[in-house]
Amino acid sequence: MKIILGPASVELGEKISQLTGIEKVPVASRTFPDGENYIRLEGSVQDEHVAIVQTTSKPQDSSLMQLAFMASAAKGNGAKKVTAIVPYLAYARQDKTFLQGENVSIATIAAMLKAAGTDALITVNIHAENALTKFPFPAKTLTAIPLLAEYFVKNGYKKAFALSPDKGAMYIAEQAQTVLQGEAGNLEKQRDRHTGQTSQTGKGLNVKGKTVIIFDDIISTGGTIVGAAKILKELGAAKIFAACVHPLLIGDAQKRILEAGVTEIVGTDSVPSHTSKVTLAPLISRELKALQSG
Ligand code: R5P
Numbered sequence: 001m002k003i004i005l006g007p008a009s010v011e012l013g014e015k016i017s018q019l020t021g022i023e024k025v026p027v028a029s030r031t032f033p034d035g036e037n038y039i040r041l042e043g044s045v046q047d048e049h050v051a052i053v054q055t056t057s058k059p060q061d062s063s064l065m066q067l068a069f070m071a072s073a074a075k076g077n078g079a080k081k082v083t084a085i086v087p088y089l090a091y092a093r094q095d096k097t098f099l100q101g102e103n104v105s106i107a108t109i110a111a112m113l114k115a116a117g118t119d120a121l122i123t124v125n126i127h128a129e130n131a132l133t134k135f136p137f138p139a140k141t142l143t144a145i146p147l148l149a150e151y152f153v154k155n156g157y158k159k160a161f162a163l164s165p166d167k168g169a170m171y172i173a174e175q176a177q178t179v180l181q182g183e184a185g186n187l188e189k190q191r192d193r194h195t196g197q198t199s200q201t202g203k204g205l206n207v208k209g210k211t212v213i214i215f216d217d218i219i220s221t222g223g224t225i226v227g228a229a230k231i232l233k234e235l236g237a238a239k240i241f242a243a244c245v246h247p248l249l250i251g252d253a254q255k256r257i258l259e260a261g262v263t264e265i266v267g268t269d270s271v272p273s274h275t276s277k278v279t280l281a282p283l284i285s286r287e288l289k290a291l292q293s294g
Helices: 007-020 060-076 105-116 129-134 145-154 167-180 223-234 253-259 281-293
Strands: 002-005 027-031 037-041 049-053 081-086 120-124 139-142 161-164 184-186 188-191 198-201 211-219 239-247 264-268 276-278
Touching: 002 007, 007 049, 007 060, 007 281, 027 060, 037 060, 049 060, 049 281, 060 081, 060 105, 081 281, 105 129, 120 281, 129 139, 139 281, 145 167, 145 211, 145 239, 145 264, 145 276, 161 167, 167 184, 167 211, 198 223, 211 223, 223 239, 223 253, 253 264
Parallel strands: 002 049, 049 081, 081 120, 120 139, 161 184, 161 211, 211 239, 239 264, 264 276
Antiparallel strands: 027 037, 188 198
C-alpha cells in the first residue's frame, strides 16, 4: 500500500504515513490562472493499493476535481486499487431531494469518483449515513467524537455535560459521554427548508452551574453553536465549549461563537484551521492498518 498526499491534506497525510510506516507519494499541484487544476503523482504506484488522503472542504469543487484527477492518475499509472480517504466529504448534506426539482448532490459526486477510478471511500463523521448508500462502491464513515472528548478529558473536563444541538445528533453526544463519563442531552432544532433558517429550544435541560461541551459534526456559519450557547447561558451553564469534527468556520463564525460566550472551539484537522487541535491521524491510521492486514 502507498499513501498519496492530496494537496488539501498534505500535513494529515504525512502524519498518517509516519504513524503507519506506509510509504508516501507526494503530489505536484498547480492552479492555472483561469482556476483549472493540474496534478502529477511524484512516485510510482504500479501494482499498489493506494490510499489518497484529500479532504474536500472549501474550495470544495476544486478539491473534488483534484481528488478525481489523483484517482485517475493512480489508475492510469498502474495502481490496482484506489481508496479515497476524504476526512470532510463535501455535498454529503444533500443526500436526498428535500424539495422537488433538487439534485442528490452526493450521488453525483459518487458517480464522478467512480468514473475517475475510485474503488472505495472512507470518510469521517459523514453528516447523514444515508449518503453512503449513494456510492456505487464500498463507502464507510469513521467517528472522531471519542478523540474530541479525550481532548477535554486531558484538559481537565472529565464529567462535563455532552450536548448535541439537535435531537437527530444525540448519538454524537452519547459517543462523547462514553469518554467523558458525565451527563448528555440535546437541544431541539428546526430548519425551514425554504429559507434555511433554524430555531432551537432547550426544554427540560438541566445545565445550571455545569460545564457543557456542545458536540457537532460541522460548524459552518456558527449559527447553530451561537444559538445553543445563548440557550445554555439562559439556563445557567457555568462554562461552555464547542467541539466539532469539521471546523468549516465560514466568515466570522469563530468570532461570533466566542462572542456568544464559548470559551474555546476545538476541531480536528479534517479541515485545517487554527481550531484543529485534534488530529485524525490515529483514527485513519488504524483503519489503514486494518485494510493492510485484511
Ligand atoms: C446540521 O444539522 C449540522 O449538524 C450542523 O449543526 C450544521 O451544519 C452547522 O451549521 P452552522 O454552523 O451554519 O449552524
